[in-house]
Amino acid sequence: MSYSGRQKSTGLKSGGFGTLTLAWTGLALFLVAGAAVIQFADWSGKDDAVIIDLSGEPESFARPTGDGPVTRANDEMRPAITANLADDEAQSMPTVRAARPGEFAGAQTADAPTETPASEPQTEDEALAGNSNASVIRVEDLPRAGEAPREPAAKPLRVAGTPPPAADAALYRQTGNGPMPQIASDGRRPARYYTRTFAATEGAPRIGLIVSGLGLSRQLTDRAIATLPAEATLAFAPYARNLDAISRTANEDGHELMIELPMEASGISADQLGPAGLMTNYETDDNLRRLDWMLTRFTGYFGVTNYLGTAFSTDVSAMSPVIDQLRGAGLAYISDTRLADNISLSGIPNAQAGFVISGSGETLTAELTRLENTARDNGRMLAKIYVTEDNLDTVAAWASGLKDKGIALAPASAMLD
Structure with a gap:
């Protein structure tokens, strides 16, 4: 804010030292001395800390309360499936308020009072221990007047x-x-996250x-x-029940996650793809509406x-x-089918799977051996x-034994371009 205006005449003659002049001079000296004392107190108190609650952008550090949305879908992926999902309740975000001197108020809960002053000043460690989202800035870390802001720690x-x-x-943003x-x-x-x-x-x-x-059984x-x-x-297949809970279990076990998009293939009917299948x-708008539904089945997938x-992928x-919708959502796309040459993948992390393995018994073992040899020849x-129930044990044992063969098992994200 700027101020402008004319000075009012005081009626004093130039060059004189009247009573009013002396009064103004004394007041100025008093203010200068007071400012010096405040400056010294502010910057010499190395043991004091100013705790600043970043309430302007809570979404950058707050987490939703509760366990998050749980979706309810159909029992199995089969013809004539009807996907009638109830709308998820909007997740609540913790609210914040500015901290008073000597106090830090973290994310409020229903049981916490809004305006409860601390009984005594908290140290930085105490403040942080009470709230994992706390951001603490010490006074001595702030730039003085005329100094350039200091670079934040990496x-x-x-x-x-x-x-x-975790998610x-x-x-993500909540939708219907x-x-x-x-x-x-x-x-x-x-x-990437x-x-x-x-x-x-x-x-x-x-x-x-x-x-x-995964997910259907x-x-x-x-x-x-x-x-x-x-x-x-x-x-995971998008039609699985309780995907939100299942995906959290998989995340806690250390796995990175993806979701499958059923798409049109030669000789496959729309019914076989389920109600969210993408068709040429x-x-x-109809395909994007189905895509939007699939992308909201759970959170935390890359x-x-x-x-x-x-x-579909060659049309x-x-x-x-x-692809444009996935790009805008910040997602990666991994395909095991050929894309048309003039489909742009610019700005979207992507990869092409070179092997699609199925079967069981000796057929599966031969395919896994061929995969190993190809990886050795190409480097990756x-x-x-x-x-399936028939191949899971074989695949799990094979994957766990790759290290002993001098081959590194990598998460799919490590293959992204």
Whole structure:
């Protein structure tokens, strides 16, 4: 704010030292002395801390309360399925208020009073211990007048083998269907945030493994989560029940997650794809509406992968809007089918799976051996396996034994371009 205006005449003659002049001079000296005392007190108190609540952008650090949305869908993926999901309740966000001197108020809860002063000043450690979202800035860390702002400390890097983080409220927005992935206001994208970190042994070939078809059989899904190495990426069918709860269990076990998009393939009817299947003869808006529904099934996944789709993924007018939607949501796309050459993947992390493995017994063993040899020849290979009761144990034992063969099992995100 700026001020402007004319000075009023005091009626004093120039050059005189009247009573009013002396009074103004004394007041000025008093203010200067007071400012010096305040400045000294502010900057000499090294043991005091000013705790600042970043209430302007709570979404950058707050977490939703409760366990998050739980979706309810159909029992199985089968013809004539009807997906009638109740709208999820909006998740509540903690509220914040500015801290008073000597106090820090963190995210409020229903049991916490809004205006309760602290009985005595808190130290930084006490304030942080009471609220994991606290941001503390010491007075001596603030720039003095005329100084340039100091560079913030670098964020610690996640070391290799770190599981993907839990769902972050800044990376989705609530819709009528459920939580829709989005790019956070600070630029973070699900495609990079929800990944398992990886660092291969120098010179070792790597195999990325996506285990698909999960969620429809709860027993099989629970077994897969429990027996597969954490480096295996898990992909869930969008029609599975309680995907939010299942995905949290998989996340806690260290796996990174994906969701499958059923797409049109030659010889496959729309009924076989389920009600959310993407078809070339649908209007673009109809396909995007189905896509939106699938993307809201759960939170915390880094990308999507196709289920079938040989016809849909090569149709530019049908597939391009889907890619655009995924790009805007900050998601990755991994395909095991060919995309049309003129579909742009610019700005979207992507990869192509070179192997789709199925079968059981000797056939499965031969396929896994061929995958190993191809990875050794090329240095890396990304594969997708549709898990079944018949092949899960074989796949889990094979994946766990890759390290002994000098091959690194990599999360699929490590293969992204």
